[in-house]
Ligand SMILES: Nc1ncnc2c1ncn2[C@@H]1O[C@H](COP(=O)(O)OP(=O)(O)OP(=O)(O)O)[C@@H](O)[C@H]1O
C-alpha cells in the first residue's frame with residue numbers, strides 16, 4: 214500500500230487539520246502517517262486554544278517515520294511559527310522527501326491566526342523551494358503576492374508571481390470567489406482551470422485541508438500533478454455536496470461519501 218505523511222495541526226473537531234488529512238488519505242486507500250505540529254482546541258464554532266509542539270518533537274516524528282518507511286507523498290498544513298518552519302524544512306531535506314504538497318495555512322475560517330504573520334517570510338524562504346505544489350486560498354495568495362485577487366484573471370497573474378517565487382507548481386483555490394469556485398493551476402508552462410459549481414452549504418469546515426491531502430494521496434498513487442489536482446477537485450466537490458450537519462457552526466465535509 215502507498216503511504217502519505219501529513220505534517221499539520223490537530224483539529225479536535227475532526228473536520229480540518231490532521232484529522233481531515235488522515236480521513237482523506239484513507240478515502241483514497243493510501244496509508245496515512247502524521248507528524249503533529251500543534252494541538253488546537255477547536256470545534257465547528259471556532260478555535261479556542263492552541264499549544265504548539267516543541268520543534269525537536271516535530272523533527273523526531275518526521276525522522277522516525279522516514280527511517281522506517283518509504284513515504285510516497287507529504288502534505289504540510291499548519292506550521293505556526295518560524296522555528297517550526299525551519300525544523301520541518303531541515304527534516305524534509307535530510308530525508309529527501311518528494312511529492313511535497315504545501316498548504317500555506319494562515320487563518321482558520323473562523324478567523325483565528327494559525328500562522329504568526331511574521332513567519333510568512335520564513336515559509337516562503339524555507340518551504341517554497343521544497344514544494345512540488347502550493348495550494349493557497351485567495352486570502353493566502355493575496356498575502357503572498359501583495360496583490361488583490363478578485364477574479365480568475367487576477368488568479369492567473371498571482372499564480373505566475375507565486376511560481377516565480379520558487380515553487381514548482383501552484384493551485385490557487387477559488388472557494389472564496391463571489392462567482393463559481395474555479396481553482397487555477399499553473400506549473401510554469403500551462404494553466405488549468407478546475408471548474409466547479411457553487412455548492413450552497415454552510416458545512417465547509419476543512420475544505421482546504423481535505424483538498425491538499427487529496428492531491429498528496431493522488432501523487433502517492435503515482436498520478437501526475439495535473440491528474441492529481443483534477444481528481445482532488447472532484448473529490449472535494451463530492452465531499453462538500455455530501456457535507457455533514459454536525460455541530461452548531463460550520464460543519465465538516467463528508468470524507469467517505471463514496472463509501473457510505
Ligand atoms: N461552496 C463551495 N462550493 C464548491 N466548491 C467549493 C466551495 N467552497 C470551497 N470549494 C472548493 O473547495 C476547495 C478548497 O477551497 P477553499 O478556498 O475553501 O480553501 P480554504 O479556504 O483553504 O479552506 P479552509 O477552510 O480549510 O481553510 C477548492 O477546490 C474550492 O474551489
Ligand SMILES: Cc1ncc(CO)c(N)n1
Nearest residue numbers: 222223224229230291321
Ligand atoms: C489544525 C487546523 N489546520 C488547518 C485549518 C484550516 O483552516 C484548521 N481550521 N485547523
